[in-house]
Amino acid sequence: MTSPVSLELGTLCPKMISAWILILAEFITVLSCGEAPMPRHTVKRFSGLYTGPYFDPTTPTNITAQLGTHAYLPCKVKQLGNKSVSWIRRRDAHILTVDRYTFIADERFQAFLVEASNTWTLQVKYVQPRDAGQYECQVSTEPKMSHFIQLNVVVPKIEIVGEAELYVKAGSTVSLRCVISRSLEEPAYIFWYRDSERVLNYDKTLIDIRMERIGADTTVGTLIIYNSRREDSGNYSCSPSNLDSASVMLHVLNGEQPAAMQHGNSGARTRPADWRWVSLPLALLAARKPKLLLLAAALLILIACHESDDGK
Incomplete structure (x- = not known):
């Protein structure tokens, strides 16, 4: 007759044998790797879909930065463990950071690492057009x-409204719009300069x-000169922060007519009309009375000389 003790041992032995087999298998695996066995509580195990490092699916693939500003390229890596993160510039395969x-x-x-979000961020200061391109975050x-991640660099356009040269009458109000x-990003400031000297108000x-x-993307700087x-x-020239500048040449004139101030040398623009009115009578004279042709030609030369003296 089997005793109660032997029945209990017969029930427990298979469970104990299975447990010892698992422990021995783990011990042999560790020894084969050349490492001493570690206590169970020090072994870090991952649970869920991923058993090792993986990229957070919310990590962006496109970053846009403005010329002269700082660009930040984030790389969110979960369950990194003891692995390293490198940033590589794709256009020349240059390793930037490890x-x-x-x-x-x-x-x-x-x-730099933002530990709260497991994000390794590559910072590019004072972005230049040549920085545009693809960057690789590698584990x-x-x-x-x-x-x-694709880095896009936006280059703002800067211009002063109007012609490259501006003519105004003394005493008038001048408004220059940059x-x-x-x-x-809105510039932190817009400085104005006159012949390399800063204009202060x-x-x-x-x-x-x-x-x-x-x-959303336009800023206007205005310089107003009263009683010029x-x-x-x-x-x-107007010079926004971190950007190139634009310039205009201002001429303040005394005793000039408005047409001259807006168009520069007004004589050059009105001369074609004067010649047209003189050439018509000249053609009529030549057709009907050839003898008067010499007199008309002399008159034409006098008018041309007079205009030449006025233009000096």
């Missing part, structure tokens, strides 16, 4: 894992400087 170490002489590049798994379009009765944001004088003439 973890927090920088491997390029250009100091505008650096990488040192085997095989390597890569996430690609328009910055295709600008993702200490006295608003003489000079006024304004800046206004119009729409001849000494206000010069090369005026």
Whole structure:
């Protein structure tokens, strides 16, 4: 007759044997890797769909930055463990950073980790047009894992409204408008210069400087000169922060007619009309009375000489 103790042992033995087999298998696996066995509580295990590093699907693939600003390219890596993260510029396969170490002489590049979001971010300072292109965020798994981000660089357009040269009458009010379009960010300031000397509006009765944001990507800077004088003439340029400048040549004239001030040398523009009225009678004279042709030609020469003297 079988005792109760032997029945209990017969029931427990298969479970104990299975448990010991699992423990021995794990021990042999660790020894085959050349490492000492680690306590169970120190082994990090991942649960869920991924058993190792993976890229967060919300990580962007397109980043747009404005010329002269800073660009930030994020790479969200989950369950990174002890793996490294590298940033590589695709156009020349140049390794920019590995973890927090920088491997390029250009100091505008650096990488940093935002631990709260498991994000390795590549920072590109003072973005230039040549920085546009594709960048690779690479994780040192085997095989390597890569996430690609396209960096787009927007170059704003800067212009002063009107002609390259502006003629105004002394005593009039001059308004110069500098328009910055295709600008993702509003400039921190717009400085005005006259012949390389900064224009300051200490006295608003003489000079006024304004800046206004119009729409989502356009800023207008305005320089107003009240009661303009001849000494206000010069090369005026507007210079927004972190951007190139645009310029216009201002001429303040005394004793000129409005047409001359707007069109420069008015004699050159009105001369064709004067010649047209003289040439018609000349043709009639030549057809009907050839003897008067010499007199008409002399008259024409006198008119031309008079215009030449006025233009000097």
